[in-house]
Amino acid sequence: MTNRMRQLRPRDAALFVVVAAIVAVLGVMIGRELGIGQQTGASVASSPADESPPLPQQQSEQTTALTLTLSATEFCETRRALEILGGESHRDEDGNWVQKWTSYGWWGVSSVPVRWQVSGGQAPYTLVIDHETNDAQHDYTGAAGVAQVGCADASVGTSIWPPMQPDRKRRYEVDPQVDSGWKTVRATVTDANGDTAEATTEIYVILALGSTGDILRRGQTYRVDGRLMTAPTSYDIVVGSTAEPQCAEYDPNPRCGDAYNGYGLLGTDAWITIYEDDGALRARWPEALSAVDAAQASPDPVTAAIDELGPVHFGA
Numbered sequence: 001m002t003n004r005m006r007q008l009r010p011r012d013a014a015l016f017v018v019v020a021a022i023v024a025v026l027g028v029m030i031g032r033e034l035g036i037g038q039q040t041g042a043s044v045a046s047s048p049a050d051e052s053p054p055l056p057q058q059q060s061e062q063t064t065a066l067t068l069t070l071s072a073t074e075f076c077e078t079r080r081a082l083e084i085l086g087g088e089s090h091r092d093e094d095g096n097w098v099q100k101w102t103s104y105g106w107w108g109v110s111s112v113p114v115r116w117q118v119s120g121g122q123a124p125y126t127l128v129i130d131h132e133t134n135d136a137q138h139d140y141t142g143a144a145g146v147a148q149v150g151c152a153d154a155s156v157g158t159s160i161w162p163p164m165q166p167d168r169k170r171r172y173e174v175d176p177q178v179d180s181g182w183k184t185v186r187a188t189v190t191d192a193n194g195d196t197a198e199a200t201t202e203i204y205v206i207l208a209l210g211s212t213g214d215i216l217r218r219g220q221t222y223r224v225d226g227r228l229m230t231a232p233t234s235y236d237i238v239v240g241s242t243a244e245p246q247c248a249e250y251d252p253n254p255r256c257g258d259a260y261n262g263y264g265l266l267g268t269d270a271w272i273t274i275y276e277d278d279g280a281l282r283a284r285w286p287e288a289l290s291a292v293d294a295a296q297a298s299p300d301p302v303t304a305a306i307d308e309l310g311p312v313h314f315g316a
Helices: 002-006 010-033 041-046 056-061 291-296 301-308
Strands: 067-072 075-078 082-091 097-107 111-119 126-129 144-150 158-161 169-172 181-190 196-209 221-224 227-230 237-243 260-265 271-275 281-285
Touching: 067 181, 075 111, 111 126, 111 181, 111 196, 126 144, 144 169, 260 301
Parallel strands: 067 196, 075 196, 196 221
Antiparallel strands: 067 111, 082 097, 097 169, 111 144, 126 181, 158 169, 181 196, 221 227, 237 260, 260 271, 271 281
16 A cells, blocks of 8 residues: 555645545535434534524524503593492282392493503413403404503403493493592513513593592592592592572672582581682681791691692692
8 A cells, every 4th residue: 555655646646635535525414414423522513603594484483572561641530430220120928019129330430541562472462451351342462452441440340241232331340439549550461372471551540529528538639520629638628518609789799699619628627618610719717827927827737738728729
């Protein structure tokens, strides 16, 4: 073998090297197809990293994290829920008429639109928004949409009724006890893989009141007799009655016959009366102190609460 190699001319030697290189490359290619190269650490270490972009199928599998966002209007004005009752009468064994009442739920609470937006994860998506999976218009599905969320607490149980009717509405199973204050709307989205994401948004509920004996909780804003009214931060307010005084003959008061409404600080003898038509102050007790007296007087929480309740806290 040595003698034969010595007899090769330079031209033949070059041809031999080229043939050897080709054979080596073919051997590597065949070995890779058979999976042989993957069994040796040297082969793996010597092969360059695959920096080519992923195939379209690989890109679709590399999904981003599932996220959910909510947005809503800031305020929701509503009245209290009303119970709908149905009755039937029958005679008992003694011949007396007996009335039986059946509740058909609580109705009449307003709603506001809450928008959702889903990104990442794997479609299709299903959502639970404020304890509900649908409203009267549609189911909560898809990457984006609008849910009509009730102003009251839906955790008491709701349904869209009557079923399969175009004019169906939200029904609360029990009295939701709606009141003014912040309401947190919570939502959860679930994707095709079973992954979930949550989000919240807040709306301020404004309850419409005006009947004698209604209570305005301290620090909260209500719609009272058509106007916004914020109770003082230190006292609850009780709504009084409406008065329509008669004008005496030659009464010098230009508003002697105007109706007015009364409001009292709950637990005290302090009160305020306000004209019904424009919300202007009519009278108050305790009376307002002059600037000099107010500067010299010791702080009085009742007077401060009446000052806080003044017409400046009424809005349109």
